[in-house]
Amino acid sequence: MSKKRADGLIQRQVTIRGKRKVFYGRTDREINRKIAAYTEGIERGRLFSEIADEWENEHFPTLSPTTLKGYGPALKRAVEEFGDLPAKQITPKHISLFLQRFAARGYALKTVKTQLLVINLTMQHAVLSGDCDYNPAAAVPIPKGLKKTRRELPTVDEIQKVKDSVDCTFGLFAFFILYTGCRRGEALALTYEDIDRENMVVHVTKSVYYSSNDPKIKSTKTEAGCRDIILLDVLADKLPKSRNKKRPLFANEQGEYYHHSHFQRMWKKYLAETGMQITPHQLRHAYATILYEAGIKDKDAQDLLGHANIQTTRDIYTHITNNRRAETAALLNAATKR
Numbered sequence: 001m002s003k004k005r006a007d008g009l010i011q012r013q014v015t016i017r018g019k020r021k022v023f024y025g026r027t028d029r030e031i032n033r034k035i036a037a038y039t040e041g042i043e044r045g046r047l048f049s050e051i052a053d054e055w056e057n058e059h060f061p062t063l064s065p066t067t068l069k070g071y072g073p074a075l076k077r078a079v080e081e082f083g084d085l086p087a088k089q090i091t092p093k094h095i096s097l098f099l100q101r102f103a104a105r106g107y108a109l110k111t112v113k114t115q116l117l118v119i120n121l122t123m124q125h126a127v128l129s130g131d132c133d134y135n136p137a138a139a140v141p142i143p144k145g146l147k148k149t150r151r152e153l154p155t156v157d158e159i160q161k162v163k164d165s166v167d168c169t170f171g172l173f174a175f176f177i178l179y180t181g182c183r184r185g186e187a188l189a190l191t192y193e194d195i196d197r198e199n200m201v202v203h204v205t206k207s208v209y210y211s212s213n214d215p216k217i218k219s220t221k222t223e224a225g226c227r228d229i230i231l232l233d234v235l236a237d238k239l240p241k242s243r244n245k246k247r248p249l250f251a252n253e254q255g256e257y258y259h260h261s262h263f264q265r266m267w268k269k270y271l272a273e274t275g276m277q278i279t280p281h282q283l284r285h286a287y288a289t290i291l292y293e294a295g296i297k298d299k300d301a302q303d304l305l306g307h308a309n310i311q312t313t314r315d316i317y318t319h320i321t322n323n324r325r326a327e328t329a330a331l332l333n334a335a336t337k338r
Helices: 028-044 048-062 065-082 092-104 109-128 156-164 171-180 184-189 260-274 280-293 298-305 310-336
Strands: 002-004 010-016 019-025 201-204 206-211 214-219 227-230
Touching: 010 028, 019 028, 048 065, 048 109, 065 092, 065 109, 065 206, 092 109, 156 171, 156 280, 171 184, 171 260, 171 280, 184 206, 184 280, 227 298, 280 298, 280 310, 298 310
Parallel strands: none
Antiparallel strands: 002 010, 010 019, 201 227, 206 214
């Protein structure tokens, strides 16, 4: 029932789907239009863009800057594609066709996976908030035939140079990655109390990430990332000792964690002094090569490398196998031409 207010507006309270809602207007016709539009909106459901905004506000503050670098652009692309559609109208076919078009633009497998993951998480939020009855992204496969981006393995000469240049600027850091396989952030987060010389292991429990330029500490990338790595004799002999067990193993002049820009300068200086062009992640793969050549089984290598998925380790081992096969073929061809 409508009633007129002192300011001249008409007020009407109605119950729609069990919820009381008050509408205001200058005429009954205007209020009727507002009620019809509101009811239509309920029937239609919230737009994907509305749900994406809500999910972003809730979820993004919990993510590390590294993860945000992938999630941010992926969510923006998803909103551009589906933003004006009611979430309940989005089907697996919609998402599949979008991924196929996206993949056809030459994006690598990892980027396409991230794109689908972000759509999946957004639609999952829609289900939990009551906007959809099911998640259409859950049924969508990754398009086949996508290229995998691979970092080349360091050459035998580069690995030898890392061994020989431990006394160069930041040479110990490169040497450490080579003989532990730690991720860059994991190595930078280590303190002297993580170096267990009694049991000859390195305790990996945390990682450094950067907010702007400042170092922040978080738990390891995955539960599998929390692990003990064998402290090899060749590395233990090179590592310094400190009475301050809380001091970072790789610290700046103030005994604190490196800021991002400082780390970048140190690494560039190391590359300039050695004449190499390698990354810490390539040295992590060089450690995998050491494990492979030592006959370490892929399951044990998975534990040492901190891979959550055994397939990741097997892919690296396959890459090493193929690389070695190509090197062997080159040597055989050279020998038979003499």
